[in-house]
Amino acid sequence: MTSRTPAGETPTGVVRADGLRSPVGHADVPARPGREIPEATVARLPVYLRALTALVDGGTATCSSEELAGAAGVNSAKLRKDLSYLGSYGTRGVGYDVDYLRYQIAREIGLTHDWPVVIVGIGNLGHALANYSGFRSRGFRVVALLDAATTRHEELVAGLEVRPFDELEDIVGTQSVAIGVIATPAVAAQDVADRMVAAGITSILNFAPTVLSVPDGVDVRKVDLSIELQILAYHEQRKTGQLPTEGASA
Amino acid sequence: MTSRTPAGETPTGVVRADGLRSPVGHADVPARPGREIPEATVARLPVYLRALTALVDGGTATCSSEELAGAAGVNSAKLRKDLSYLGSYGTRGVGYDVDYLRYQIAREIGLTHDWPVVIVGIGNLGHALANYSGFRSRGFRVVALLDAATTRHEELVAGLEVRPFDELEDIVGTQSVAIGVIATPAVAAQDVADRMVAAGITSILNFAPTVLSVPDGVDVRKVDLSIELQILAYHEQRKTGQLPTEGASA
DNA sequence: AGCTGTGAACAAATTCACAGCA
DNA sequence: TGCTGTGAATTTGTTCACAGCT
Structure with a gap:
């Protein structure tokens, strides 16, 4: 990372088992200096959050971008690119601390409060x-x-x-x-x-x-x-090459 | 239109008041030669269909790309571009026949049968x-x-x-x-x-x-x-500048 | 004259591929 | 060595602006 500064966020003492709903002693909103997060990325953050919660529940403490991407149903390059808009929350050669990353995403979306x-x-x-x-x-x-x-x-x-x-x-x-x-x-x-x-x-x-x-x-x-359903029908129609129930009203 | 051919579709005798569910005597699936319809366009076709149905119900027989776009919540350039992938179903200087266009879109999606x-x-x-x-x-x-x-x-x-x-x-x-x-x-x-x-x-x-x-x-x-809801929360958080209910659990 | 249909310009999103750090 | 983070390349989607038909 070169120009972006995660601002007001020291990666220490923030990680907690139940960290999401418990206010800890720091600003709750990132207020990143310049960077705007692309819409497509915003739409995927909840998916990552869900995947991370599943990993936490399964007892996983650390994961690679490959693993998390698998759990979220995207490819790892996209995942890393998406996460890079939030900041630098992984460790090269190691991966991501599941709980820490989960907290960061929750905070970014604004789910650390009700x-x-x-x-x-x-x-x-x-x-x-x-x-x-x-x-x-x-x-x-x-x-x-x-x-x-x-x-x-x-x-x-x-x-x-x-x-x-x-x-x-x-x-x-x-x-x-x-x-x-x-x-x-x-x-x-x-x-x-x-x-x-x-x-x-x-x-x-x-x-x-x-x-x-x-x-x-x-x-x-x-x-x-x-x-x-209509979008599915469109693709279904192409797949079957022709109409599935043509005239078959019986 | 230059290279695409709507194939097997003569724009005559196809328009009917209730045309959608009644099989008429021609191939029901476009089977366009080359052209693939972009995903983003496919996702909007159902919206256009809904808007057209509303217009039909309101008694409108003809509409411009501007009007239809308004009813569908997109801008007219996008609408015209989208429709251009299906074929050339409008009339320059006039607009679109609402019922005819509705049938064409329904057919493209595959909604002319159940x-x-x-x-x-x-x-x-x-x-x-x-x-x-x-x-x-x-x-x-x-x-x-x-x-x-x-x-x-x-x-x-x-x-x-x-x-x-x-x-x-x-x-x-x-x-x-x-x-x-x-x-x-x-x-x-x-x-x-x-x-x-x-x-x-x-x-x-x-x-x-x-x-x-x-x-x-x-x-x-x-x-x-x-x-x-989470996507809304993300934007809501940016709008209010700061957290809406920080600590305010009372 | 007016509106569609569409190339060309532009913008956003995705993927590649690798530098750089643990 | 192995994985993240990210510029650069590519693909996909949107908007512009106008040629071409009615």
């Missing part, structure tokens, strides 16, 4: 999301479930009461919620997004199959379940 | 997926719900009986299933994938938070709900 999250739209998918343990275990805390349908109010989902959508502003304000999840039908999604933005939410995860428009400064990521 | 799909793992998420109307409406037909837990068998979900996982091979064989969806816990996912591949499935949509290894020729796409 993120309160609201979910709007408690249908089938909202239910599944509310119950998804992967959120909680990665630092996301669902603080409220909201739904416009009065019939669902007071219903208990994942230990939380479903509350009226109108309480959104209140909850976002009092609990400092920055991230909202939309799991409503498509027609409602833009309205929900507008209300979220007005309430102060600046990051939205959208499961509704519709394009949201939001002001600058608000991030939207979308997950469209049927889009993924 | 794809039978099995879902394995009928927990919260499996439930949500089984009930998701977006699958059926886009040409995916859920033919079976499988779960290893005997306690769930015979339960009715979305009008289908939950059946033992062991019936996988049977169902895949008799119904010519090419696409499988995994919604099991992470530990079970690789086993399920292996069985799917052995049974003849060649495309897998994986919701379990784990990396699957499959032989060449099998496509896997993954959806990890918590990864999307």
Whole structure:
């Protein structure tokens, strides 16, 4: 590494078995001088984190870029390049300290503290999301479930009461919620997004199959379940050379 | 267009109000001579399709690249470039016939016929997926719900009986299933994938938070709900400059 | 005149290949 | 010696800007 300085991070005393959720005595955000991390790399950091957690759980203390890349499903050159944007956290000739690297990535993503999250739209998918343990275990805390349908109010989902959508502003304000999840039908999604933005939410995860428009400064990521299937169908169609069920409606 | 030939496609008599699901009398798969469609473009085609369907539903017969791009959330140059890989389906000086273009994209993706799909793992998420109307409406037909837990068998979900996982091979064989969806816990996912591949499935949509290894020729796409949140958290952390809830556990 | 379709310029991401350190 | 970290080369994707058709 030549010009980048990992800044404010001395690689000593930081590694702890449970280091991720326990604040230690140093700045929690890298605030790297210049360097911006490429989007493609950012999208893979959570994958590396997951792989590292699996290695920790399996009792592995050290790993090479080759091993970690295997566990994450990428090639080792890409892994090393990605990690190089964060800093120089490995040891030449040896590899990476699994727990140390895991902490560094978690910190970079911002998972060393909890993120309160609201979910709007408690249908089938909202239910599944509310119950998804992967959120909680990665630092996301669902603080409220909201739904416009009065019939669902007071219903208990994942230990939380479903509350009226109108309480959104209140909850976002009092609990400092920055991230909202939309799991409503498509027609409602833009309205929900507008209300979220007005309430102060600046990051939205959208499961509704519709394009949201939001002001600058608000991030939207979308997950469209049927889009993924359609991409598979496209490739499937090429593979089989021809149509798999042509006219075969029987 | 200079060298590409849309092959076997005369742009006449193909447009129909409900054209998508009704086989018309011509080859259903493009089988374009040379041209391969870039992955990034393939990933956007379903978005265009959705936007076009919305336009059709809204009664729009013709649209410009600018309008369609707006509805799809991309810029018009990208849209035109993407469409150019499929062929020359617009009219200079005019725009695109919404319904005709929609049919062409659906055909390219392979949505002009139905794809039978099995879902394995009928927990919260499996439930949500089984009930998701977006699958059926886009040409995916859920033919079976499988779960290893005997306690769930015979339960009715979305009008289908939950059946033992062991019936996988049977169902895949008799119904010519090419696409499988995994919604099991992470530990079970690789086993399920292996069985799917052995049974003849060649495309897998994986919701379990784990990396699957499959032989060449099998496509896997993954959806990890918590990864999307983590990416948002990363950007959120940069936006707020500093940590949103540092130590503020009260 | 207006809008598509597309080469050419540009930018981002990936892969290669090896210098440099433990 | 063996592995990381990284410039350079390559590939992939995006944007520009305009020729060419309606």
